[in-house]
Amino acid sequence: MFQEVYDVIVVGAGHAGSEAAAAAANMGAKTLLVTMNLQTIGQMSCNPAMGGIAKGQIVREIDALGGFSGLVSDKTAIQFKMLNKSKGPAMWSPRVQSDRMRFAEEWRLMLERTPNLDFYQEMVGGLLIENNKVVGIKTSLGIHIKAKSVVLTNGTFLNGLIHIGEKQFGGGRAGESAAYGITEDLVAIGFNSGRMKTGTPPRVDGRSLDYSKMREEKGDEIPHKFSYLESSKPLQHQKSCWMTYTSETVHELLREGFDRSPMFNGRIQSTGPRYCPSIEDKINRFADKERHQLFVEPEGWDTVEVYVNGFSTSLPEEVQFKALRSVVGFENVKFFRPGYAIEYDYFPPTQLKHTLETKLVDGLFFAGQINGTTGYEEAASQGLMAGINAALKVQERDPFILKRDEAYIGVLIDDLITKGTEEPYRMFTSRAEFRTLLRQDNADQRLTPKGYAIGLASEERLKRMEYKFYESDKLVNYFKETSISPEEANPVLESKGSALMTQSDKMFKVFSRPQIDLEDIVLFDRVKNYIAENDLDQEIVEQAEIQVKYSGYIEKERNNADKLKRLEDLQIPEHFDYDKIKSMSIEAKEKLKKIRPVTVSQASRISGVSPSDVSVLLIYMGR
The missing domain is CATH 1.10.10.1800 (tRNA uridine 5-carboxymethylaminomethyl modification enzyme MnmG/GidA)
Known part of the structure; x- marks a missing residue:
């Protein structure tokens, strides 16, 4: 079935995989996108929205480089808002409410119109590795498909375990099976892996809600758009979202199920996203708050399905239902499906280079939740960069790396590989020290010439x-x-x-x-x-x-960024012997030997490496 050797194989077709496949193929690499289900390409697993604080900047950066997320978002949006307009433009963040079904459909159609891109539906059960170099993948049917590089974008599917109350079952997403084999292959050759958790709220029938009791949330009067291309048009008509609140009654009903909550009874050991906590976590951590906001978000133009943003939970389904029926406007709510939590494998990203290629295996790239991030936008940006660099590697061209003063994408990747993460990483404007430079309005000026130079932006x-x-x-x-x-x-x-x-x-x-x-x-x-x-x-x-x-x-x-660039230009020799530096702290030596930073600037950002350690390093390098 597969006689040729592909330039790039992308495993997984979520936001990271879709961007990786599109980027590699559009740069001329012969690419294969392998997914367990071709019907869920570009699926929005959680909330039906793109963008938000700092995330909107990332979508514009993806678009400026020639990626597809902005175009897909504009074409399938049902509402647009520019967040933080009361603050300075460094904080402005575009966000769209999306039509979930049309979003996935548009992603698939755009990929099918992409030259150099093939598709195959099956579970990938392992990797083909020879002499510390990836040479392909093996499927659950035992088929070996050869490739010069492989990008893994497995999302929450690696040994995924879904929790609803005391019930648990294998799965990568509701109604879809988990993926097995890849983690075991990687651990066997020396990779470190860990477990993370994320969750999602119930989906409900909009016809059963009383919107007259809620506050209407309209889109902007003059909506913007994500894509810089003229062919992408702002919304002419918009659909409203709604807001309501929990109450003490709701909280008491939820507490009744805490003894059966996998979060509190020890069934879930892994770490969840700090900035997107479950409703049970919120009422436990913020016991003094009498109520919490719930955003009632339509899933599309025509469907009656509604996403209850702010009510993420893994409590027993009857507890979820009883509590939600006590929310104002939800007195007669009908469920489409309950909320749940999911645990999955990830690989600490300090095992990667700035290109997102692994340090252990040549030609193997990781992107998305496999690196410990959370969010469609964070995943898509990593997929784009991994796809670009996989194609460049095969074409024997220089790698493509964005610096911290050039893009939020650069901040994201540098944070991951330099500091690592022990909880799902989410981007915020506060993570970028040069956020006045990294605005959503100028992503095209910052990045389109770079995207054009590598053959991706038109x-x-x-x-x-x-x-x-x-x-x-x-x-x-x-x-x-x-x-x-x-x-x-x-x-x-x-x-x-x-x-x-x-x-x-x-x-x-x-x-x-x-x-x-x-x-x-x-x-x-x-x-x-x-x-x-x-x-x-x-x-x-x-x-x-x-x-x-x-x-x-x-x-x-800009002046501050230029000063720091001097440290970025100071390369550390690849096999530098940190043990010979007697006056450096033991912790700093251990971190530097593990992460192997490429520049002095990167070394200075590693947790545990002090300014005095950096000074000693500079002296030993003759500075």
């Missing part, structure tokens, strides 16, 4: 990016060169409580005042006329406004 993307920043720079220069009179400016300044002007001044200086918001700049008649005369779209105007308002912060952060 020329259309590059030209659109160049036009956007050419026009926004022209608008900024117009502000710098054009004066505005007190008669023009004072009405707006007075309404904003800003000091009035007594003489004309440059627009740039006036618009830089802290009291003037981005929305205020387009209130000035001459600005409005300039935008209309030059037919500038919302993205161009927004980009120029950000450059005006935050130029000082951006410049300061």
Whole structure:
């Protein structure tokens, strides 16, 4: 059946696997995507949404590089919101509510339209490894498929175990079997593995809910979109979400089942996501809170299925049902399926290089939850990078690595391989020390030239990016060169409580005042006329406004990033002997020998390596 040797085999077709397969194939690598079920390609296993705080920036970065997640999200969105608009633009984070069925369908159709990509449905039961190099995979039917590189994106399927109350059964997702064999193969050749846990809430019948008792949550009046491509269009119509709350009554009903909760009776030993706790965990940890928010999210345009965001649980199904019926608006709720927790194998990511290739096995890459992360966006970005680097390795080209000041994707991967993780890793804006540089609005400027250079981003993307920043720079220069009179400016300044002007001044200086918001700049008649005369779209105007308002912060952060780059350029020899450094702490030596950082900058970010340890290292390197 499989006579040829593939350049890249991708195992798993979730968010990581789909992006990995698309990237490798679009870069010209002959690629095979192997999944246990072709009907669940791009499946949203948990909430029907893409983006959010920091996650939205990641989706825009994937799109800027030439990935598919932004395009799929835009095409299947039912609601758009730009979160954190009350804060500075470094915090703005796009999010869409998605149509779950159409999202998976669109992913499959886009992949089927991708040249160089083959598909095969079967469970992968192990790897073919010769002389510490991966040479293919073996399936549950005993078929051997040869490849020059393999990307593992197994999600929650590796020895997956589902918990509902005191019941437990093998599975990688509700209604789907777990995958066995790969963990055992990897551990046998020296990999360390661990267990993690995640959970999901019940899905309910929207026809059984009373929305009149809930608060309506509408999308933005003027919605944006994820993809920078012109072919991707913002939503014209949106579907509302809803909000309600738990209560003390609900909490008491939930507590009645705590003795049968796998979280509290010891059945689940592994660590769950800190920032997405189950409802039983929330009422246990935050016992002083009388209520918790529940977001009632429709699963699509036409389906009546509803996702109860905030009610993730593994309590017995009758406890879930009884408690949820005491929530306002849920008095007559009908279940589609109960919530559950799932335990699965992962491999601590300190066993990887920055390319996401494993240190132990040449040509083997890991991406997604197998690396200890949580979230569609985190998985998709790793899949993209693993697919890119697998293709580049086969093509004998230089690896593609993003630095911490270049992308949230760079922060994510550097955190994983440098610090590791003992709980499901989730991206936040606070994890990025250069978040003013890593905004959602400029991901195309940061990354599209890089994506184009490796053969992934199209020329259309590059030209659109160049036009956007050419026009926004022209608008900024117009502000710098054009004066505005007190008669023009004072009405707006007075309404904003800003000091009035007594003489004309440059627009740039006036618009830089802290009291003037981005929305205020387009209130000035001459600005409005300039935008209309030059037919500038919302993205161009927004980009120029950000450059005006935050130029000082951006410049300061760029200077800080440039200083740190000096340490990034200091390479540590591959076989450097840390034992010869007598004045370095024992903990630092152990961590450095285990992780083998490539640069001094990476060494400085390893937990347990102090500034004094870094100073000693620099001295031994002749610095």
